[in-house]
Amino acid sequence: MSTVEIRDVRKSYGQLEVIHGVSVGIADGEFVALVGPSGCGKSTLLRMIAGLEDISGGEIAIGERVVNHVAPKDRDIAMVFQNYALYPHMNVRENMGFALRQRRLPRAEINARVTDAARILGLEQLLDRKPRQLSGGQRQRVAMGRAIVRNPNVFLFDEPLSNLDAKLRVQMRSELKELHQRLGVTTVYVTHDQIEAMTLADRVVVMNGGVVEQMGPPLDLYDRPQSLFVAAFIGSPPMNFFQGDVEGDATLVLDDGHALALPVPVPGEKGRVTLGVRPEHIHLANEGWPAVVSVIEPTGSETQITARIGEHVVRVLVRGRTEARPGETIHLAARPGDLHVFDGGTGRRREMAP
Numbered sequence: 169m170s171t172v173e174i175r176d177v178r179k180s181y182g183q184l185e186v187i188h189g190v191s192v193g194i195a196d197g198e199f200v201a202l203v204g205p206s207g208c209g210k211s212t213l214l215r216m217i218a219g220l221e222d223i224s225g226g227e228i229a230i231g232e233r234v235v236n237h238v239a240p241k242d243r244d245i246a247m248v249f250q251n252y253a254l255y256p257h258m259n260v261r262e263n264m265g266f267a268l269r270q271r272r273l274p275r276a277e278i279n280a281r282v283t284d285a286a287r288i289l290g291l292e293q294l295l296d297r298k299p300r301q302l303s304g305g306q307r308q309r310v311a312m313g314r315a316i317v318r319n320p321n322v323f324l325f326d327e328p329l330s331n332l333d334a335k336l337r338v339q340m341r342s343e344l345k346e347l348h349q350r351l352g353v354t355t356v357y358v359t360h361d362q363i364e365a366m367t368l369a370d371r372v373v374v375m376n377g378g379v380v381e382q383m384g385p386p387l388d389l390y391d392r393p394q395s396l397f398v399a400a401f402i403g404s405p406p407m408n409f410f411q412g413d414v415e416g417d418a419t420l421v422l423d424d425g426h427a428l429a430l431p432v433p434v435p436g437e438k439g440r441v442t443l444g445v446r447p448e449h450i451h452l453a454n455e456g457w458p459a460v461v462s463v464i465e466p467t468g469s470e471t472q473i474t475a476r477i478g479e480h481v482v483r484v485l486v487r488g489r490t491e492a493r494p495g496e497t498i499h500l501a502a503r504p505g506d507l508h509v510f511d512g513g514t515g516r517r518r519e520m521a522p
């Protein structure tokens with residue numbers, strides 16, 4: 169097993185720089201997810217770790233060794249892609265052993281490793297089948313098996329679940345997590361899906377436009393997003409935002425003139441801010457911000473309420489059911505600790521008074 173150190177790494181294609189100095193230290197055995205919108209540079213960074221792209225600046229070390237100029241096959245990594253195309257004419261056993269045969273490992277060693285990986289992945293009964301005789305989830309497991317048999321120091325995943333349907337994706341997600349708990353191999357996992365990143369990783373690195381916006385344990389990102397970008401990206405349904413001007417100590421005047429009374433003073437300079445509050449952190453109260461209900465969406469376990477404060481649409485998620493009905497005026501409240509304030513200019517977080 170191994171650490172991975174990414175030190176001020178840059179990547180340019182011709183004149184165009186797409187990764188602008190990224191530094192991430194990954195501990196031995198850690199599961200780190202790189203997450204961000206399409207085009208932010210996740211795959212490029214992963215491919216630089218794998219050795220599939222040149223590094224334009226900075227350093228990547230796997231274990232003690234700087235690998236900038238080490239060939240992919242000598243990096244002790246195994247990568248699983250979104251398009252994990254199995255060889256259609258080979259059965260599962262042959263697919264899983266392919267890379268080892270290429271490396272000319274002894275037959276007995278290959279058999280032992282394939283058998284072991286098949287047991288870990290629950291593929292023992294399927295070893296003689298061809299890919300077309302497998303379900304999507306089973307094929308994905310074989311792709312994982314191909315990586316496991318190589319016994320790498322680091323696993324690299326690039327959106328490995330994106331081609332699966334929603335239900336299977338959730339199932340494979342938890343299988344992956346269990347696998348990591350069992351094998352404990354250092355893992356870098358790329359996804360655009362924040363739920364996948366949050367549920368799988370020990371630490372999440374949020375990328376935006378070729379830079380790291382924030383990294384930390386999943387719940388740190390959820391509890392204390394350091395920028396508007398992270399606040400908007402992490403959480404589902406997404407955080408509600410209110411742009412406005414702070415007046416007095418604790419009043420936010422929205423652009424349509426509506427005034428929101430806040431339960432605590434806004435820290436820092438007055439002026440323009442964005443207030444954020446998650447749908448699940450708003451509750452219905454006797455007193456609070458008056459809002460007119462527009463839509464009620466029950467799922468049984470919870471209910472999403474869409475309401476309007478003036479022009480402003482607010483989403484509220486309540487556990488269980490609600491008596492509220494469309495057209496009715498409700499009152500919305502949140503605990504002070506659940507309010508997030510971001511600077512109107514920089515978009516950076518301002519810490520609320522405790």
Ligand SMILES: Nc1ncnc2c1ncn2[C@@H]1O[C@H](COP(=O)(O)OP(=O)(O)O)[C@@H](O)[C@H]1O
Binds near residue numbers: 204
């Ligand atoms: N071979 C290439 N040549 C030029 N630009 C590229 C190349 N590969 C990726 N890019 C650009 O680099 C940026 C990051 O791409 P990528 O790492 O694939 O993003 P992500 O995986 O986060 O969706 C994008 O703007 C993309 O267009």
Ligand SMILES: [Mg+2]
Binds near residue numbers: 210211212
């Ligand atoms: Mg990508």
